[in-house]
Amino acid sequence: MKMAASATEDHKAPRTERGRKTLRKLLDAAAGEFGDHGFHEASISSITRRAGVALGTFYTYFDSKDEIFRALVADMSEAVKFAAREAIRPDMQALEIERAALEAFLQFAGDHKEVYRIIDEAEFVDPDSYRSHYETVGTRIVERLQRGGQDGAMRGDLGEIEAWSLMGMNVFLGLRYAIWRREGDPGPKEVARVANRFLRKGIEG
Amino acid sequence: MKMAASATEDHKAPRTERGRKTLRKLLDAAAGEFGDHGFHEASISSITRRAGVALGTFYTYFDSKDEIFRALVADMSEAVKFAAREAIRPDMQALEIERAALEAFLQFAGDHKEVYRIIDEAEFVDPDSYRSHYETVGTRIVERLQRGGQDGAMRGDLGEIEAWSLMGMNVFLGLRYAIWRREGDPGPKEVARVANRFLRKGIEG
The missing domain is CATH 1.10.357.10 (Tetracycline Repressor, domain 2)
Incomplete structure (x- = not known):
């Protein structure tokens, strides 16, 4: 089961269906990565790899590891x-x-x-x-x-x-x-x- | 209020009253240090400084930061x-x-x-x-x-x-x-x- 979309409403919120899907993929990948390794060991590149998106795409949605964690x-x-x-x-x-x-x-x-x-x-x-x-x-x-x-x-x-x-x-x-x-x-x-x-x-x- | 002495019962347990007091000081200092800074930022030297004991004394009681945390x-x-x-x-x-x-x-x-x-x-x-x-x-x-x-x-x-x-x-x-x-x-x-x-x-x- 995927989680309900939400969060990041006040910054860089995607406007298209495709954008919302990418954001969802990033958040689900982050849940796996932070869940498996904890915040300190987790990395943005592992999150994008898990999500199957380019590293640069991450920064369309979030400024930092702290921000995606929040x-x-x-x-x-x-x-x-x-x-x-x-x-x-x-x-x-x-x-x-x-x-x-x-x-x-x-x-x-x-x-x-x-x-x-x-x-x-x-x-x-x-x-x-x-x-x-x-x-x-x-x-x-x-x-x-x-x-x-x-x-x-x-x-x-x-x-x-x-x-x-x-x-x-x-x-x-x-x-x-x-x-x-x-x-x-x-x-x-x-x-x-x-x-x-x-x-x-x-x-x- | 100081905490009840205990812990570390299975290793390096002090046998003298003075030893028990030093252990108590180290544990109280560790509570302050881990409480203020968290595990990762805390250091053994800050714990001994807070406890007012020499750095070497730490190792009479504990082998590592992990061990005193436990x-x-x-x-x-x-x-x-x-x-x-x-x-x-x-x-x-x-x-x-x-x-x-x-x-x-x-x-x-x-x-x-x-x-x-x-x-x-x-x-x-x-x-x-x-x-x-x-x-x-x-x-x-x-x-x-x-x-x-x-x-x-x-x-x-x-x-x-x-x-x-x-x-x-x-x-x-x-x-x-x-x-x-x-x-x-x-x-x-x-x-x-x-x-x-x-x-x-x-x-x-």
């Missing part, structure tokens, strides 16, 4: 959001949305194991992108919790503390059950089911 | 565990233990902001330490949940999925309310109170 973090943020949204149907109730979004996220992370390494490396390569990624997701979750409170499926007094708790749950379940998956582990559907029970009812006896 | 990750894991244990009294019920441990962790992370950067950087510098840190904490939480199930304070069917959910909550609450703390944010006590309500009852309306 664009990739934004692109992956978008792709994660897109994967979760795809799983949601309009008739779902707020807690069912959380279950479906987590299942889709676990599936996505299993199919794109590089996503953790790249977003985590942003903490060192580009701290602003790293923080902005989580703050954006956190804000989105606060909004979902508020909608859940309005329609009665969730308590009416939820806020940022619960949103960051929920985000942390999902990130760590992805780490354990997608990235560090072991033979015999429960799959995305079962992990999302158990986590959703936790989310609904808590763990009090 | 020892530091293990030491910080221990220090986090120690801070949480200090907060727990023997008469506390299982869910109250979780509240007290989270409050202590948030306090600890606020006082030792470098702990996140160093453990997170282990993902790149020493992936085995990184995974082992979280797996160890996860196993410890599974045990706490099982004890909670036995004494009736928690449901009796909790396992690894709930343990990693709880660990993710705590890590992300530390990231948001200790590391990225903002003016006017709730303090450790209030964050732990709200998170504990989530943990007990969930968010269903």
Whole structure:
């Protein structure tokens, strides 16, 4: 599965379909290259080789390795959001949305194991992108919790503390059950089911 | 607050009190140096300068920058565990233990902001330490949940999925309310109170 196109919206955005395809190829190649080798070992020439484009083409879209890395973090943020949204149907109730979004996220992370390494490396390569990624997701979750409170499926007094708790749950379940998956582990559907029970009812006896 | 002595147990462990103090100084200096500059920019000579010991002394305890980094990750894991244990009294019920441990962790992370950067950087510098840190904490939480199930304070069917959910909550609450703390944010006590309500009852309306 390819990631949703986006990123680099404010600079050098391609205007043609062909340009958008080349940008997509560069971002996918960068995901592979940064995922395999990390930021410091990755090179622009390896990215263009993987993408099957000329080295000079890179500079039509990006000024530097830093810039494509930043664009990739934004692109992956978008792709994660897109994967979760795809799983949601309009008739779902707020807690069912959380279950479906987590299942889709676990599936996505299993199919794109590089996503953790790249977003985590942003903490060192580009701290602003790293923080902005989580703050954006956190804000989105606060909004979902508020909608859940309005329609009665969730308590009416939820806020940022619960949103960051929920985000942390999902990130760590992805780490354990997608990235560090072991033979015999429960799959995305079962992990999302158990986590959703936790989310609904808590763990009090 | 200084961290609990530990780590490097299997190699070059100091046998005298003076040796233990020097090791402690080196690990505290390493926490400052890796926390400020990251692994790649940090140097052994800066660590010994911060520790106020001769360069040669370093090699009495560690063979390389990699080795002190690994020892530091293990030491910080221990220090986090120690801070949480200090907060727990023997008469506390299982869910109250979780509240007290989270409050202590948030306090600890606020006082030792470098702990996140160093453990997170282990993902790149020493992936085995990184995974082992979280797996160890996860196993410890599974045990706490099982004890909670036995004494009736928690449901009796909790396992690894709930343990990693709880660990993710705590890590992300530390990231948001200790590391990225903002003016006017709730303090450790209030964050732990709200998170504990989530943990007990969930968010269903």
